[in-house]
Amino acid sequence: MKFFAFHLMPWDRLPDDFAEKYDTAWTWLPNQMFDPEHGGQLYNNYLDQLVLADQLGFDGVCVNEHHQNAYGTMPSPNLMASILARQTKNCRIAVVGNALPFYDPPTRCAEEFAMIDCISGGRLIAGLVVGGGPEYYSFSKNPTFAREMYKEAFDLILRAWTEPGPFEHYGEHWKLKYVNPWPRPIQQPHPPIWIPGAGSRETIQFVAQRRFAYMGIPYFHMDFFQRNFDMFRDECEKCDYTADPEQLGWLLPIYTAETDEQAWAEYEPHLWYFVEKLLKGLVVFPPGYTSARSIAGIQKGLKQFMSTCKTREDIEAGGYAIVGSPDTVRQKLSENIKKLGVGNLLGLFQLGTLPHDLTCKNMKLFAEKVMPGLREELNAAPTMQQAAAT
Template sequence: MRFFFFHLMPYADLDPDYDKIHPSSWVTLPNSYYDPAKGAALYHRYLDELEYAAELGFEGVGVNEHHQNAYGLMPCPNVFAGMLVRKIPDTAKIAVLGRALPVLANPLSVAEEFAVLDNITRGRLITGFVRGIGAEYHSLAVNPTESHERFHEAHDLVIAAWTQPGPFPWEGKYYHFPHVNLWPRVYQQPHPPVWIPSQGSRETIEFAADSARRYTYLQTAAPAATLFKTMQSYRDEAERQGYQASPDQLGWSIKIYVAETDAIAREEAKPHIESFANKFLRMPQEMLLPPGYTSMASMKGLIQSRKTITSGYRTMEQMLEQGTFICGSPQTVIEQLAEYQRRGGFNIVMAGLHFGTLPHALTMKNIEIFARDVMPALKSAVPGHMPRAAAE
């Protein structure tokens, strides 16, 4: 099992009572709730946590991109990657998971920034591409009905800019460049690894598993049952495309809290994981699912499932039950990760060891115990052969 430490950088000092007045911590939550002095301290603290994880032997550290909300304070993930790359050990990778291509004005500048990071790290960069959360189409006023098309065209443009000799023209529907000619070129050949974080849409799995791409698919924010299903879908799609997917093409982004005992872990984690689920993730349907963000059929399904899943407060116990959170002693966490790996067949764990309002001391303790007592025990754990029949 390969381990990365992932940070979302929420505005942990958010007044938890904001939701008595405002529907969400996204899009329209007034930024008067943000205190720059507290925010600055949080940024330094979070960067310390990322650096600490890299020192303790995680394969790499991960950052991502969100816009105009209290949920994640990294509108410019490559800036954060840039701050980290010369601080972390030169064996640690940096994963930017990912850039929200359709909501950005110019995908070519994303290709450029990634190429710079790839050079500076001498090839320790992992890139990622996403469409962005539905709310970001509200925040950045990008048409959600163009989301899929823009994503695909921007992705193709970035890959072409990395792999084809420049200059060449790009003649797309949304992006048109007479001269694509990246300086610098990418360091890794043919291009840096691309990982695709997703909540598990059919379209995205097919895109990532395509035999020409074979991108690592990273399941995010989903119950274990969904994880097993999407992992199997990826393997099935690979097989359909005529190859066998490696476990390194499959990853899970999961929030984890480990402490001395199960009881301590649960007690320490509870208020903070519940703040994550109920305060930072809080979003009305109209915000999360703008029209056209998914196909009509998926949208209908999502609207229905959201009505049943997210009505009311979500407790830690529910999250543990669903498998959207792992929490316990090192032994418990080791056993659960091994079991999830056995059933999911993934080899990459993007460990969210900070969440919601988890304070610095507990975050550092979580990182430390995880690196010391969990990772070594699972380092050599590999998923067994996962034939089709293994799927339930």
């Protein structure tokens, strides 16, 4: 069982009247709201939190890429990962991921990931993603080409890592006479690859067939994760192998405090800031981003999305976030990890406006009072899926 600390690096100063005045925290939210002095402070706090994760014994830290929004102010996760490559010593650095259609040419991603892998001594996990729906507006990138650009870029990057250069790449979207990226990654044949997904069968099949790892897109109801992870295991069986739990990752907000009541009291305002403000406008499917049928299906699936939550009870019932005393958090996580059959837990320990001191306290309590017991328990006992498979 592996434990990761995931960071979105959110903007924490949206105005009180945001809900009435703005339709979205994405793409069109005026950037005058971003105060650079405060932004600098936040970046440094957030990096300190991820360095702390390494010191506390987390297996890894995760950063990701978003553009022109308040939800995650990390347009370049590779910048953050390169700092972490120096400032952390032991943990994995998962960049989940680079949105490939926005790297021109995509060999830039192969180069930058190889740099991070070299600097960190082979600790990179390479996330290769399509990019979120809103980003196709932010970059004026044609979403009807998103999937084929992603596929072309993906194959090119893997080739660039595994095939001696220089070689020619003449694809539909990129024409490169000399592909020959320096440096090459330490991890051979290439760094581990993680691919996030929101449940489309095409993505799940692709990840299963290539034996990569599938990270469930967060903020959905527990049943939604269960269905997708079960589908992933089925697809692996169809490829004649049994999924390793480490091929699956479950990402969710976690908050631990001394008691259940204290945890909710400390956490709730920050959680609702996240749900009511930062999630607003995240789920956008520009035309052709995925098939018309999938878009229609996902729109219906949004009934199982965190933004429908209005109360603490809604959050707890759907397992959208795990909040409570160390015992409560451990017991709930244990139960769900076994049920979902995942080998990677990706915790969001900072969320919305949650301040630096509470975030650090949350992580310390988790690392000291939740993680060791969970590790022991989960490494000893096979998950239900493993038990069923053997």
